[in-house]
Amino acid sequence: MSDKKYYCGIDLGGTKIYAVIADENGQVIANYKQKTKKSDDKSDQTTNAAETIIGRLTDCYHKVIENAGIDEDDIQSVGIAVPSSVDITKGLLKYAPNLGLENVPIAKLMKEQTGKPIFVDNDVNMGIYGEYTLGAGKGYKHIYGLFVGTGIGGGYIVNGEVIRGVNYTAGEIGHMVMKIGGPQCNCGRQGCLEAIAGKIGIINYMKKKTADGKTKTMLDEVAPNWRQSVGSSALSKCYEAKDKVVRKAIKKSAETIGIACANLINAIGVEAIIIGGGVVEEMEDIFMPIITENAKKYSIAGGAEGVAILPAALGDNSVALGAAWFTALPENKKFLL
Numbered sequence: 001m002s003d004k005k006y007y008c009g010i011d012l013g014g015t016k017i018y019a020v021i022a023d024e025n026g027q028v029i030a031n032y033k034q035k036t037k038k039s040d041d042k043s044d045q046t047t048n049a050a051e052t053i054i055g056r057l058t059d060c061y062h063k064v065i066e067n068a069g070i071d072e073d074d075i076q077s078v079g080i081a082v083p084s085s086v087d088i089t090k091g092l093l094k095y096a097p098n099l100g101l102e103n104v105p106i107a108k109l110m111k112e113q114t115g116k117p118i119f120v121d122n123d124v125n126m127g128i129y130g131e132y133t134l135g136a137g138k139g140y141k142h143i144y145g146l147f148v149g150t151g152i153g154g155g156y157i158v159n160g161e162v163i164r165g166v167n168y169t170a171g172e173i174g175h176m177v178m179k180i181g182g183p184q185c186n187c188g189r190q191g192c193l194e195a196i197a198g199k200i201g202i203i204n205y206m207k208k209k210t211a212d213g214k215t216k217t218m219l220d221e222v223a224p225n226w227r228q229s230v231g232s233s234a235l236s237k238c239y240e241a242k243d244k245v246v247r248k249a250i251k252k253s254a255e256t257i258g259i260a261c262a263n264l265i266n267a268i269g270v271e272a273i274i275i276g277g278g279v280v281e282e283m284e285d286i287f288m289p290i291i292t293e294n295a296k297k298y299s300i301a302g303g304a305e306g307v308a309i310l311p312a313a314l315g316d317n318s319v320a321l322g323a324a325w326f327t328a329l330p331e332n333k334k335f336l337l
């Protein structure tokens with residue numbers, strides 16, 4: 001044991017688990033990544049899904065400490081971010097359909113494994129907390145974060161407090177209905193923001209545009225499976241090559257996100273909106289001006305004045321670092337379990 005203090009943050013995602021160690025200044029000194037489910041893994045069928053995930057989280061915890069070359073005794077606390085609403089008073093993951101998990105007491109189970117104080121929260125909440133304390137949101141008090149990936153997640157902070165809502169579902173802007181009778185969303189409803197503007201929405205739009213069988217897109221060569229899933233870099237490549245279908249789809253996505261930002265400005269009067277996630281980060285120069293233009297155009301007169309609309313600054317680290325750093329700050333000690 002040394003006199004140094006370190007904090008561990010773990011981002012449990014649908015495809016990968018990503019862990020970091022942060023030092024006392026909020027600097028990431030090591031990371032470690034592994035797949036959430038191994039491709040040859042049959043264990044999920046024979047054992048409990050929760051047990052398997054706890055095993056992997058514990059494994060990541062030990063591996064990232066090893067990568068950092070530090071003494072485990074110097075780890076002060078562990079923050080865990082999960083793709084679910086979370087009852088933070090119990091460290092209870094409520095429902096994560098992608099992982100087959102429901103009502104899992106993550107904090108209790110991870111405390112048994114590590115012996116450290118634990119905090120568990122929703123992944124987007126922790127991502128925006130990271131941006132608020134260490135990234136693009138530094139210096140602002142009242143911010144909203146919007147992460148655009150396959151879907152769209154949101155998080156909301158007022159005066160340093162993460163607003164979680166009475167049922168721990170506040171900030172879920174991805175399922176705000178933007179178009180009545182619009183594209184089908186994974187949540188079961190239609191016309192949600194993410195079904196129009198998330199990567200799912202971009203694919204939906206391009207499928208519709210090429211449904212006549214005559215309209216072609218470069219994606220057919222660049223990413224032949226694009227109808228199932230497509231990488232942000234493939235979209236960026238086709239956009240740069242002036243592919244009409246991709247250009248229209250990206251512009252539509254950016255425009256819709258801009259309108260969602262206008263709705264946020266109108267509803268809650270935020271000081272800054274931070275926009276992150278793989279798709280936007282890959283094409284920041286394309287997305288940000290269109291988002292900003294539409295946020296101004298569609299908000300009430302004067303509403304957008306002085307409101308900063310900024311790209312996220314922490315990249316892949318935001319969620320795990322946000323979770324680690326949440327546990328590090330004195331004002332949050334009361335939340336540790």
Ligand SMILES: [Zn+2]
Nearest residue numbers: 175185187192
């Ligand atoms: Zn939805």
